[in-house]
Amino acid sequence: MGVRVAIVGATGIVGEKILAVLDERNFPVEKLFLFATGxxxxxEYFKGEKIPVNPIDKTKIPETDIAFFSAGTEIPKIYSKDFVKNGAVVIDNSPAFREDEAIPLIVPEINPEQIKKAKGIIANPNCSTIIMLLPLYPVYLRWGIKKIIASTYQSVSGAGREALLDLDKKRNPPYFFPFEIDKNIIPHIGKPLESGFSSEERKMRIETQKILSDKTIKVSATCARLPVRFGHCISVTLKLKHNFNIDDIRGEIESFTGVVVYDKPDCGKYPYPLFIEDKDEVYVGRIRIDPVFKNGLSMWIAGDNIRKGAATNAVQIAELLL
Ligand SMILES: NC(=O)c1ccc[n+]([C@@H]2O[C@H](COP(=O)([O-])OP(=O)(O)OC[C@H]3O[C@@H](n4cnc5c(N)ncnc54)[C@H](OP(=O)(O)O)[C@@H]3O)[C@@H](O)[C@H]2O)c1
Incomplete structure (x- = not known):
């Protein structure tokens, strides 16, 4: 049976990748409706066919089965209910609904059962959170995790097309970032919060707890933006609940769907942004015992923020709905 699909924000970095992933995975698209600002x-093109992109008009919301939103936080708040009313399940890439207890926040390899709770809207988690949790989940299942200390090294594409232009055109003064991003690091992503953390760092804590349905897990994140086009890397140190053998850790991570252990530092084998760019899998290297904690474990994780961090995860959620 064919599926009527809408993409709101179809011309953005994530929207265009959703089109590519729908095509690659042979998602049974029967009809496609694309929206952007106008x-x-x-x-845009889908399977060689030219598809018009229109501005959204509240009075002309089409009847669809699945509507992907990747157009910032305000647009889904305004229009997602109209799409739901006209038959769609909305899969939203923005933070708009992620903290709403009534709305499932899904990583298909981790909590697919949450799909049953969907009443019209499903939230796609934050890119760094998805990428971090994929390899941590098999560790969490077998040994338990008490604490996560994460430092992210996030690419510029994570902030959208305008941000990428700051880097590509070496804009100075920049248009999107507070400082020039080329040859620089901005140790702050999102809004500053009273706690001293940023909104991006808060997302990694709150969303981890929601996806794992575990409010006891402690997460401290520091998020930084680097002059890299695609791919987020995360240095993670964990305190596990139980002691472990490092080979067993490798084995569990290796056998988990969607994760690749790529870990031979002596021959330069570890994941980095140019290596993982445009790959769906999340890669892990530098897996080692960490001496700071009892049952301490450290690793380096890298994944494409536009693919598994956004578009691929969203399309996998749509596949669950099928
Ligand atoms: N980039 C990432 O790594 C990433 C990862 C996870 C989640 N997300 C989320 O995904 C969303 C999109 O991110 P992005 O990186 O693709 O951003 P982007 O490249 O800046 O694209 C934004 C898209 O939204 C459209 N848009 C903006 N205002 C609109 C309006 N009033 N009506 C209709 N469409 C409108 C834009 O249309 P025009 O082209 O016409 O301006 C464009 O298609 C954001 O909510 C972001 O938080 C992004």
């Missing part, structure tokens, strides 16, 4: 691109 001021930018007027069409």
């Amino acid at each position: 001021a930018g691109k007027t069409h």
Whole structure:
């Protein structure tokens, strides 16, 4: 049976990748409706066919089965209910609904059962959280995790097309970032919070607890933006509940769906942004015992923020709905 699909934000970095992933995975698209501001691109291509891109009009919301939203936080708040009313399940990439207890937040390899709770809207988690949790989940299942200390090294594409232009055009003064991003590191992502953390760092804590349905797990994140185009890397140190053998850790991570252990530092084998760019899998290297904690474990995780961190995860959620 064919599926009527809408993409709101179809011309963005994530929206265009959703189109590519739907095509690659042979998602049974019967009809495609694409939306953006109307001021930018007027069409996109899907399977060689030219598809018009239109501005959204509340009075002309089409009847669809699945509507992907990747157009910032405000647009889904305004329009997602209209799509639901007209038959769609909305899969939203933004933070708009992620903390709403009534709305499932899904990583298909981790909590697919949450799909049953969906009443029209499903939230796609934050990119760094998805990438971090994929390899941590098999460790969590077998040994338990008490604490996560994470430092992210996030690419510029994670902030959208305008941000990427700051880097590509070496814009100075920059348009999107507070400082020039080329040859620089900005040790702050999202809004500053009273706690001293940023909104991005808060997302990694709150969303980890929601996805794992575990409010006891402690997460401390520091998020930084680097002059890298695609791919987020995360240095993670964990305190596990139980002692472990490092080979067993490797084995559990290796056999988990969607994760690749790529770990031979003596011959330069570890994942980095240019290596993982445009790959769906999350890669892990530098797996080692950490001496700071009892049952301490450290690793280096890398994944493509536009693929598994956004588009691929969203399309996998749509596949669960099928
Ligand atoms: N980039 C990532 O790594 C990543 C990862 C996870 C989640 N996300 C989330 O995904 C969403 C999109 O991110 P992105 O990186 O793809 O951003 P982007 O490249 O800046 O694209 C934004 C898209 O939203 C559209 N848009 C903006 N205002 C609109 C409006 N009023 N009506 C209709 N469409 C509108 C834009 O259309 P025009 O082209 O016409 O301007 C464009 O298609 C964001 O909510 C972001 O938080 C991004």
